[in-house]
């Protein structure tokens with residue numbers, strides 16, 4: 193499962209951080225990922241709960257922010273947030289020269305709340 197390896201590498205980063213900054217307990221982990229990334233929120237949460245039974249993240253809460261899809265239109269030179277998960281047409285000028293500029297990002301660690 194894709195999400196298990198994502199959480200595994202995330203935990204490695206958190207543990208490295210813990211060693212460096214000397215914290216022993218993580219209260220909250222905030223993550224973000226793009227709407228079109230391959231990350232499945234429910235699977236991610238399951239993986240997190242499974243892999244944090246013990247260790248510094250045992251009591252941590254997971255927060256996942258899904259970043260909206262941003263699309264750029266070459267016809268009207270504007271960027272917009274797309275409600276569509278597969279935008280092919282500009283909602284403004286109906287042009288089809290659109291490019292996804294954000295919303296594809298893989299998992300990113302935003303913030304750690306620690307003790």
Ligand SMILES: [Zn+2]
Nearest residue numbers: 265268282285
């Ligand atoms: Zn347009």
